[in-house]
Amino acid sequence: MPSSKAIQRRISSVDNTRQIVSAMEMLSATKLYRCRASLASSRYLHRESSRMIHSLRRSPEALSHPLITPRMPKRTLQLVISSDRGFCGSYNHKVATRVLTAIAAESYFEGHQDAVFALGRQGELLLRRAGVEIWQSVAGIEEAEMQNHAASTTKTILSLFNDGSFDRINLVFTRYEAQLAHQPHLQTLLPLAFGEPILTGYESMTYDPDLETFLQQIVPLHLTATLYAALVEAAVCEHTERMTSMHAATSSAEEIVEQLHRQAANLHKAQATQEINEISGAAKALQRTKETHMI
Numbered sequence: 058m059p060s061s062k063a064i065q066r067r068i069s070s071v072d073n074t075r076q077i078v079s080a081m082e083m084l085s086a087t088k089l090y091r092c093r094a095s096l097a098s099s100r101y102l103h104r105e106s107s108r109m110i111h112s113l114r115r116s117p118e119a120l121s122h123p124l125i126t127p128r129m130p131k132r133t134l135q136l137v138i139s140s141d142r143g144f145c146g147s148y149n150h151k152v153a154t155r156v157l158t159a160i161a162a163e164s165y166f167e168g169h170q171d172a173v174f175a176l177g178r179q180g181e182l183l184l185r186r187a188g189v190e191i192w193q194s195v196a197g198i199e200e201a202e203m204q205n206h207a208a209s210t211t212k213t214i215l216s217l218f219n220d221g222s223f224d225r226i227n228l229v230f231t232r233y234e235a236q237l238a239h240q241p242h243l244q245t246l247l248p249l250a251f252g253e254p255i256l257t258g259y260e261s262m263t264y265d266p267d268l269e270t271f272l273q274q275i276v277p278l279h280l281t282a283t284l285y286a287a288l289v290e291a292a293v294c295e296h297t298e299r300m301t302s303m304h305a306a307t308s309s310a311e312e313i314v315e316q317l318h319r320q321a322a323n324l325h326k327a328q329a330t331q332e333i334n335e336i337s338g339a340a341k342a343l344q345r346t347k348e349t350h351m352i
Contacts, residue, residue: 059324061321061324061325061328064317064320064321064324065321067317068314068317068318068321071310071313071314071317072310072314074310075307075310075311075314078303078306078307078310079303079307081144081299081303082299082300082303082304082307085296085299085300085303086296086300088200088292088296089293089296089297089300091200092200092289092292092293092296093293095200095203095289096233096289096290096293099282099285099286099289099290100286102282102285102286103282103283103285103286105282106275106278106279106282106283107279107283109275109279110249110275110276110279113125113249113272116268118268119268119272122268122269122272123219124218124219124247124248124249124272124276125248125249126248127248128224128225128248129224130163130166130169130224130225131168131169131170131224132169132170132171132172132222132223132224132225133163133169133170133171133172133223133224133225133226133227134171134172134173134174134192134214134217134222134223134225134226134227135156135159135160135171135172135173135174135227135229136173136174136176136210136214136226136227136228136229136246136284137152137153137156137173137174137175137176137177137180137184137229137230138152138176138177138180138228138229138230138231138287138288138291139152139153139175139176139177139178139179139180139181139183139291140177140178140179140180140291140295141177141178141179141196141197141198142178142179142299143179144299144302144303145295145296145298145299145302146298146299146301146302147298148231148294148295148298148299149177149179149180149183150183151231151240151241152180152229152230152231152241153180153183153184153187154241155229155241155242155243156173156180156184156189156229157184157187157189159171159227159229159243160189170190171189171190172189172190172191172192172223173189173190173191173192174192174193174194174210174213174214175191175193175194175195176194176195176198176206176210176288177195177196177198178194178196181194181196193213195210198288200292203285203288203289203292204281204285206284206288207281207282207284207285207288208277208281210284211277211280211281211284212277214226214246214247214280215247215276215277215280218247218248225245225247225248226245226246226247227243227244227245227246228243228244228245228246228283228284228287229241229242229243230242230287230288230290230291231290231291231294231295232290232294233290233293233294233297236297237297237301239294239297246280246283247280249276249279
Protein backbone atom coordinates (compact mmCIF):
# COMPACT_ATOMS: atom_id res chain seq x y z
CA MET A 58 0.00 0.00 0.00
CA PRO A 59 1.41 3.45 -0.87
CA SER A 60 2.39 5.81 1.89
CA SER A 61 0.31 8.79 2.96
CA LYS A 62 2.80 11.20 1.40
CA ALA A 63 2.66 9.34 -1.94
CA ILE A 64 -1.15 9.53 -1.95
CA GLN A 65 -1.06 13.26 -1.19
CA ARG A 66 1.39 13.85 -4.04
CA ARG A 67 -0.92 11.88 -6.35
CA ILE A 68 -3.93 13.93 -5.22
CA SER A 69 -2.04 17.16 -5.89
CA SER A 70 -0.97 15.97 -9.36
CA VAL A 71 -4.45 14.84 -10.41
CA ASP A 72 -6.03 18.02 -9.03
CA ASN A 73 -3.61 20.16 -11.07
CA THR A 74 -4.58 18.16 -14.17
CA ARG A 75 -8.26 18.64 -13.32
CA GLN A 76 -7.79 22.41 -13.17
CA ILE A 77 -6.04 22.42 -16.56
CA VAL A 78 -8.70 20.38 -18.37
CA SER A 79 -11.45 22.38 -16.68
CA ALA A 80 -9.88 25.58 -18.03
CA MET A 81 -9.68 23.98 -21.49
CA GLU A 82 -13.35 23.06 -21.24
CA MET A 83 -14.32 26.66 -20.44
CA LEU A 84 -12.11 27.97 -23.25
CA SER A 85 -13.73 25.58 -25.74
CA ALA A 86 -17.17 26.65 -24.52
CA THR A 87 -16.27 30.30 -25.17
CA LYS A 88 -14.97 29.55 -28.68
CA LEU A 89 -18.01 27.38 -29.38
CA TYR A 90 -20.31 30.26 -28.45
CA ARG A 91 -18.51 32.58 -30.88
CA CYS A 92 -18.54 30.06 -33.72
CA ARG A 93 -22.20 29.18 -33.27
CA ALA A 94 -23.00 32.88 -33.54
CA SER A 95 -21.56 32.77 -37.08
CA LEU A 96 -23.14 29.45 -38.02
CA ALA A 97 -26.56 30.75 -39.10
CA SER A 98 -25.18 33.59 -41.23
CA SER A 99 -22.61 31.35 -42.95
CA ARG A 100 -25.29 28.78 -43.76
CA TYR A 101 -27.58 31.49 -45.13
CA LEU A 102 -24.82 32.88 -47.38
CA HIS A 103 -23.99 29.40 -48.67
CA ARG A 104 -27.66 28.56 -49.27
CA GLU A 105 -28.27 31.72 -51.30
CA SER A 106 -25.14 31.30 -53.42
CA SER A 107 -26.13 27.66 -54.04
CA ARG A 108 -29.56 28.78 -55.25
CA MET A 109 -27.95 31.06 -57.82
CA ILE A 110 -25.63 28.27 -58.96
CA HIS A 111 -28.58 25.91 -59.31
CA SER A 112 -30.31 28.42 -61.58
CA LEU A 113 -27.54 27.84 -64.15
CA ARG A 114 -28.85 24.34 -64.91
CA ARG A 115 -31.44 25.97 -67.19
CA SER A 116 -28.74 27.54 -69.36
CA PRO A 117 -27.16 25.30 -72.07
CA GLU A 118 -24.32 27.78 -72.36
CA ALA A 119 -23.55 27.44 -68.66
CA LEU A 120 -23.60 23.63 -68.82
CA SER A 121 -20.78 23.72 -71.37
CA HIS A 122 -18.61 26.04 -69.27
CA PRO A 123 -15.20 24.58 -68.26
CA LEU A 124 -15.99 25.05 -64.55
CA ILE A 125 -19.18 23.01 -64.88
CA THR A 126 -18.44 20.41 -67.56
CA PRO A 127 -17.38 17.11 -65.91
CA ARG A 128 -13.92 15.81 -66.70
CA MET A 129 -12.41 12.36 -66.62
CA PRO A 130 -10.80 12.53 -63.17
CA LYS A 131 -7.15 11.52 -63.39
CA ARG A 132 -5.95 13.60 -60.46
CA THR A 133 -8.14 14.65 -57.52
CA LEU A 134 -7.38 17.17 -54.80
CA GLN A 135 -8.98 16.49 -51.43
CA LEU A 136 -9.43 19.74 -49.49
CA VAL A 137 -9.52 18.52 -45.89
CA ILE A 138 -10.58 20.62 -42.89
CA SER A 139 -9.40 19.37 -39.49
CA SER A 140 -8.12 20.90 -36.26
CA ASP A 141 -4.68 22.20 -35.31
CA ARG A 142 -4.86 20.80 -31.78
CA GLY A 143 -5.81 17.48 -30.30
CA PHE A 144 -7.89 16.62 -27.23
CA CYS A 145 -11.10 16.63 -29.29
CA GLY A 146 -12.09 12.98 -29.19
CA SER A 147 -12.34 11.14 -32.50
CA TYR A 148 -12.99 14.32 -34.50
CA ASN A 149 -9.77 14.26 -36.57
CA HIS A 150 -9.70 10.48 -36.93
CA LYS A 151 -13.20 10.50 -38.43
CA VAL A 152 -12.16 13.14 -40.97
CA ALA A 153 -9.00 11.21 -41.90
CA THR A 154 -10.99 7.98 -42.23
CA ARG A 155 -13.48 9.67 -44.58
CA VAL A 156 -10.64 10.94 -46.77
CA LEU A 157 -8.93 7.53 -46.88
CA THR A 158 -12.26 5.90 -47.80
CA ALA A 159 -12.71 8.33 -50.70
CA ILE A 160 -9.15 7.76 -51.90
CA ALA A 161 -9.57 3.99 -51.69
CA ALA A 162 -12.77 4.19 -53.74
CA GLU A 163 -10.98 6.11 -56.50
CA SER A 164 -7.90 3.88 -56.49
CA TYR A 165 -9.79 1.35 -58.63
CA PHE A 166 -9.41 3.69 -61.62
CA GLU A 167 -6.13 2.93 -63.34
CA GLY A 168 -3.63 5.79 -63.16
CA HIS A 169 -5.77 7.88 -60.82
CA GLN A 170 -3.87 10.01 -58.30
CA ASP A 171 -5.00 11.79 -55.17
CA ALA A 172 -3.42 14.59 -53.17
CA VAL A 173 -4.49 16.45 -50.05
CA PHE A 174 -4.71 20.15 -49.34
CA ALA A 175 -4.87 20.10 -45.54
CA LEU A 176 -6.46 22.95 -43.59
CA GLY A 177 -5.42 21.91 -40.08
CA ARG A 178 -2.31 20.30 -38.62
CA GLN A 179 -3.90 17.17 -37.15
CA GLY A 180 -5.44 16.04 -40.43
CA GLU A 181 -2.13 16.56 -42.19
CA LEU A 182 -0.26 14.44 -39.63
CA LEU A 183 -2.78 11.58 -39.74
CA LEU A 184 -2.92 11.46 -43.54
CA ARG A 185 0.85 11.78 -43.93
CA ARG A 186 1.29 8.78 -41.64
CA ALA A 187 -1.17 6.89 -43.84
CA GLY A 188 1.07 7.55 -46.85
CA VAL A 189 -1.15 10.10 -48.59
CA GLU A 190 0.50 12.81 -50.70
CA ILE A 191 0.17 16.19 -48.97
CA TRP A 192 0.13 18.82 -51.71
CA GLN A 193 -0.08 21.76 -49.30
CA SER A 194 -1.05 22.43 -45.70
CA VAL A 195 -2.26 25.49 -43.80
CA ALA A 196 -2.41 25.75 -40.01
CA GLY A 197 -3.40 28.37 -37.47
CA ILE A 198 -6.74 29.45 -38.98
CA GLU A 199 -8.47 31.56 -36.32
CA GLU A 200 -12.18 32.37 -36.25
CA ALA A 201 -11.61 36.02 -37.20
CA GLU A 202 -9.56 35.01 -40.27
CA MET A 203 -11.87 32.36 -41.72
CA GLN A 204 -13.33 34.55 -44.44
CA ASN A 205 -9.89 35.67 -45.61
CA HIS A 206 -8.64 32.08 -45.67
CA ALA A 207 -11.75 30.98 -47.57
CA ALA A 208 -11.16 33.68 -50.21
CA SER A 209 -7.45 32.88 -50.63
CA THR A 210 -8.12 29.12 -50.79
CA THR A 211 -10.78 29.75 -53.46
CA LYS A 212 -8.23 31.56 -55.64
CA THR A 213 -5.79 28.68 -55.20
CA ILE A 214 -8.19 25.87 -56.13
CA LEU A 215 -9.61 27.81 -59.09
CA SER A 216 -6.08 28.29 -60.42
CA LEU A 217 -5.28 24.59 -59.94
CA PHE A 218 -8.47 23.53 -61.67
CA ASN A 219 -8.18 25.96 -64.57
CA ASP A 220 -4.56 25.10 -65.39
CA GLY A 221 -5.34 21.36 -65.35
CA SER A 222 -3.28 20.44 -62.29
CA PHE A 223 -6.35 18.69 -60.89
CA ASP A 224 -9.47 17.41 -62.65
CA ARG A 225 -11.64 17.33 -59.57
CA ILE A 226 -11.54 19.09 -56.21
CA ASN A 227 -13.42 17.66 -53.24
CA LEU A 228 -14.10 19.24 -49.88
CA VAL A 229 -14.07 17.08 -46.73
CA PHE A 230 -15.31 18.66 -43.51
CA THR A 231 -17.45 17.84 -40.48
CA ARG A 232 -21.02 19.08 -40.65
CA TYR A 233 -22.69 20.18 -37.43
CA GLU A 234 -26.15 18.69 -36.94
CA ALA A 235 -26.64 18.56 -33.17
CA GLN A 236 -24.63 18.73 -29.96
CA LEU A 237 -23.52 15.11 -30.24
CA ALA A 238 -24.42 14.38 -33.87
CA HIS A 239 -21.93 15.37 -36.53
CA GLN A 240 -20.24 13.27 -39.20
CA PRO A 241 -17.61 13.99 -41.89
CA HIS A 242 -19.10 15.10 -45.18
CA LEU A 243 -17.60 15.03 -48.68
CA GLN A 244 -18.77 17.23 -51.51
CA THR A 245 -17.37 18.12 -54.91
CA LEU A 246 -16.37 21.76 -55.32
CA LEU A 247 -15.08 21.63 -58.89
CA PRO A 248 -16.42 20.97 -61.41
CA LEU A 249 -19.57 22.60 -60.05
CA ALA A 250 -22.29 20.07 -59.27
CA PHE A 251 -25.95 21.04 -59.20
CA GLY A 252 -27.14 18.14 -57.03
CA GLU A 253 -30.86 17.65 -56.47
CA PRO A 254 -33.24 20.16 -58.08
CA ILE A 255 -34.35 22.88 -55.68
CA LEU A 256 -36.70 25.85 -55.92
CA THR A 257 -34.19 28.62 -56.52
CA GLY A 258 -36.33 31.69 -57.16
CA TYR A 259 -33.92 32.68 -59.96
CA GLU A 260 -35.53 30.74 -62.83
CA SER A 261 -36.07 33.86 -65.02
CA MET A 262 -32.65 35.43 -64.58
CA THR A 263 -30.93 37.44 -67.29
CA TYR A 264 -27.20 38.02 -67.25
CA ASP A 265 -25.73 41.47 -67.79
CA PRO A 266 -23.49 41.95 -69.66
CA ASP A 267 -23.24 38.18 -70.38
CA LEU A 268 -23.14 34.77 -68.78
CA GLU A 269 -19.33 34.51 -68.85
CA THR A 270 -18.94 37.68 -66.79
CA PHE A 271 -21.59 36.46 -64.36
CA LEU A 272 -19.78 33.14 -63.92
CA GLN A 273 -16.47 34.88 -63.32
CA GLN A 274 -18.12 36.74 -60.44
CA ILE A 275 -20.51 34.20 -58.94
CA VAL A 276 -18.28 31.10 -58.96
CA PRO A 277 -15.55 32.57 -56.70
CA LEU A 278 -18.26 34.01 -54.43
CA HIS A 279 -20.03 30.65 -54.24
CA LEU A 280 -16.82 28.73 -53.51
CA THR A 281 -15.78 31.28 -50.88
CA ALA A 282 -19.21 31.03 -49.22
CA THR A 283 -18.99 27.22 -49.31
CA LEU A 284 -15.52 27.14 -47.78
CA TYR A 285 -16.39 29.73 -45.14
CA ALA A 286 -19.50 27.79 -44.13
CA ALA A 287 -17.45 24.56 -43.99
CA LEU A 288 -14.78 26.20 -41.81
CA VAL A 289 -17.43 27.47 -39.39
CA GLU A 290 -19.21 24.10 -39.30
CA ALA A 291 -15.91 22.31 -38.67
CA ALA A 292 -14.92 24.76 -35.92
CA VAL A 293 -18.26 24.26 -34.15
CA CYS A 294 -17.82 20.48 -34.31
CA GLU A 295 -14.22 20.71 -33.10
CA HIS A 296 -15.02 22.85 -30.07
CA THR A 297 -18.07 20.71 -29.26
CA GLU A 298 -15.93 17.56 -29.30
CA ARG A 299 -13.17 19.18 -27.25
CA MET A 300 -15.62 20.58 -24.70
CA THR A 301 -17.23 17.13 -24.34
CA SER A 302 -13.84 15.43 -24.00
CA MET A 303 -12.58 17.93 -21.43
CA HIS A 304 -15.81 17.64 -19.45
CA ALA A 305 -15.37 13.86 -19.33
CA ALA A 306 -11.71 14.29 -18.32
CA THR A 307 -12.68 16.72 -15.56
CA SER A 308 -15.28 14.31 -14.21
CA SER A 309 -12.77 11.45 -14.31
CA ALA A 310 -10.18 13.54 -12.47
CA GLU A 311 -12.72 14.44 -9.80
CA GLU A 312 -13.59 10.76 -9.34
CA ILE A 313 -9.90 9.84 -9.03
CA VAL A 314 -9.32 12.58 -6.44
CA GLU A 315 -12.32 11.35 -4.48
CA GLN A 316 -11.01 7.76 -4.59
CA LEU A 317 -7.58 8.93 -3.46
CA HIS A 318 -9.09 10.88 -0.56
CA ARG A 319 -10.95 7.73 0.53
CA GLN A 320 -7.75 5.72 0.17
CA ALA A 321 -5.88 8.28 2.28
CA ALA A 322 -8.65 8.21 4.90
CA ASN A 323 -8.60 4.40 5.02
CA LEU A 324 -4.80 4.45 5.33
CA HIS A 325 -5.06 6.95 8.19
CA LYS A 326 -7.65 4.79 9.93
CA ALA A 327 -5.48 1.70 9.49
CA GLN A 328 -2.43 3.50 10.89
CA ALA A 329 -4.44 4.85 13.82
CA THR A 330 -5.90 1.39 14.53
CA GLN A 331 -2.45 -0.15 14.36
CA GLU A 332 -1.05 2.43 16.80
CA ILE A 333 -3.95 1.87 19.21
CA ASN A 334 -3.43 -1.88 19.02
CA GLU A 335 0.28 -1.47 19.67
CA ILE A 336 -0.36 0.79 22.68
CA SER A 337 -3.02 -1.57 24.00
CA GLY A 338 -0.75 -4.56 23.52
CA ALA A 339 2.14 -2.80 25.27
CA ALA A 340 -0.14 -1.82 28.18
CA LYS A 341 -1.36 -5.40 28.59
CA ALA A 342 2.20 -6.71 28.48
CA LEU A 343 3.25 -4.19 31.12
CA GLN A 344 0.31 -5.18 33.28
CA ARG A 345 1.22 -8.88 33.04
CA THR A 346 4.83 -8.04 33.95
CA LYS A 347 3.71 -6.20 37.09
CA GLU A 348 1.44 -9.06 38.10
CA THR A 349 4.31 -11.52 37.69
CA HIS A 350 6.59 -9.46 39.91
CA MET A 351 3.89 -9.21 42.58
CA ILE A 352 3.54 -12.98 42.66
